[in-house]
Amino acid sequence: MNIMLRVGINGYGTIGRRVAYAVSLQDDMKVSGIIKTKPDYISKAASKEFNIYVPDKASEKKFDEAGIKIKGDLGKLIEDSEVIVDCTPEGRGKENIRIYQDRKIKAVFQGGEDADIAESSFNAYSNFNESVGKSYVRVVSCNTTGLARTISPINDLLGVRRVNATLIRRATDQNDSTKGPINSVEPSLKFPSHHSPDLKTVLHVPEVETVAIKVPTTLMHVHVVELTLGRQGKAEDAVSAWMQRKRVFVLSGKDGRSSTAQIMDMAREIGRNRSDLYEIAVWKESVNASGDKLRYVQAVHQESDVVPENVDAIRAMFQLLPQADSVEKTDRSMKISGSVI
Numbered sequence: 001m002n003i004m005l006r007v008g009i010n011g012y013g014t015i016g017r018r019v020a021y022a023v024s025l026q027d028d029m030k031v032s033g034i035i036k037t038k039p040d041y042i043s044k045a046a047s048k049e050f051n052i053y054v055p056d057k058a059s060e061k062k063f064d065e066a067g068i069k070i071k072g073d074l075g076k077l078i079e080d081s082e083v084i085v086d087c088t089p090e091g092r093g094k095e096n097i098r099i100y101q102d103r104k105i106k107a108v109f110q111g112g113e114d115a116d117i118a119e120s121s122f123n124a125y126s127n128f129n130e131s132v133g134k135s136y137v138r139v140v141s142c143n144t145t146g147l148a149r150t151i152s153p154i155n156d157l158l159g160v161r162r163v164n165a166t167l168i169r170r171a172t173d174q175n176d177s178t179k180g181p182i183n184s185v186e187p188s189l190k191f192p193s194h195h196s197p198d199l200k201t202v203l204h205v206p207e208v209e210t211v212a213i214k215v216p217t218t219l220m221h222v223h224v225v226e227l228t229l230g231r232q233g234k235a236e237d238a239v240s241a242w243m244q245r246k247r248v249f250v251l252s253g254k255d256g257r258s259s260t261a262q263i264m265d266m267a268r269e270i271g272r273n274r275s276d277l278y279e280i281a282v283w284k285e286s287v288n289a290s291g292d293k294l295r296y297v298q299a300v301h302q303e304s305d306v307v308p309e310n311v312d313a314i315r316a317m318f319q320l321l322p323q324a325d326s327v328e329k330t331d332r333s334m335k336i337s338g339s340v341i
């Protein structure tokens, strides 16, 4: 008999919705329920697919009034689950972990939490094994996941001594009209930006320098990356290493994909769920090798790149499958295909 691991999703916003969808595609785990605080259109749509829970008893009345059936509160979701994926707004995890520890349930946190909330930080390519058997794991942020995804294969092939990366960050997500900037460019005023220590939690390279600049767009982040290599290599070597990994999408700007708007349009065109692009898109023309340096430009769909990592993190924690098998299974179920067109 196939035993399905019961996964509760605490927080059903940009990330929680997508993690719930990804878990629902697996044949070794299922969604026991999701938590929302507001009985809005997202809750109404979710109630057709998932059991709905609320953070506490006090929230039940407003869901009743909106005609949305509630299965219980966070305590009940914990009772009905074997692991919680915490997708609540950043910073809330440090309060929630006390509840999970008291109730002795494993939990996956997201990149908005500090690294020390968990026993390990997670990226499926660079350090899957560090989370095997752990109870509390943090999937790193969308930017850090984007960097780890493309740097890890190069580190395996040629060694990476130093990372220099400029991160051009989207201002906010598409459904959030409360944040900005809407007409300015906001650099982080600290060197390195917080992405540098974050990347080191999942990718063990000696030196990482990052700078981040927020710009008025909601679609994707763009990273300009320069790696100092352990051994010299050609641009073709890097491209071929990425093409062997399905979570990296090497594409050409020549056939109409020279901007983040067009890459997102491609995701719609190929029928991706919610128009997501789980893969990191690397522009082939930007890949340049010279001496011990490798340079490239990549685009990161912030709403979805971390989603397959959440599924793999659960498998690592419960030792359901080894790294390669888990990644392969997740990719197959989510139709993550790398450079298909």
Ligand SMILES: NC(=O)c1ccc[n+]([C@@H]2O[C@H](COP(=O)([O-])OP(=O)(O)OC[C@H]3O[C@@H](n4cnc5c(N)ncnc54)[C@H](OP(=O)(O)O)[C@@H]3O)[C@@H](O)[C@H]2O)c1
Residues within 6 Å of the ligand: 010, 011, 012, 013, 014, 015, 016, 035, 036, 037, 038, 039, 055, 087, 088, 089, 090, 091, 092, 110, 111, 112, 113, 140, 141, 142, 173, 302, 303, 306
């Ligand atoms: N957005 C991204 O691009 C991105 C990328 C990678 C990682 N992350 C990280 O993922 C985490 C979640 O971010 P997000 O962007 O998905 O946030 P979000 O869109 O704001 O969603 C947060 C969700 O948590 C729910 N919530 C709010 N307060 C809650 C509470 N007290 N208890 C339980 N649920 C509560 C909200 O429900 P209601 O809507 O009903 O209030 C909403 O469903 C953060 O750590 C973030 O840093 C975000």
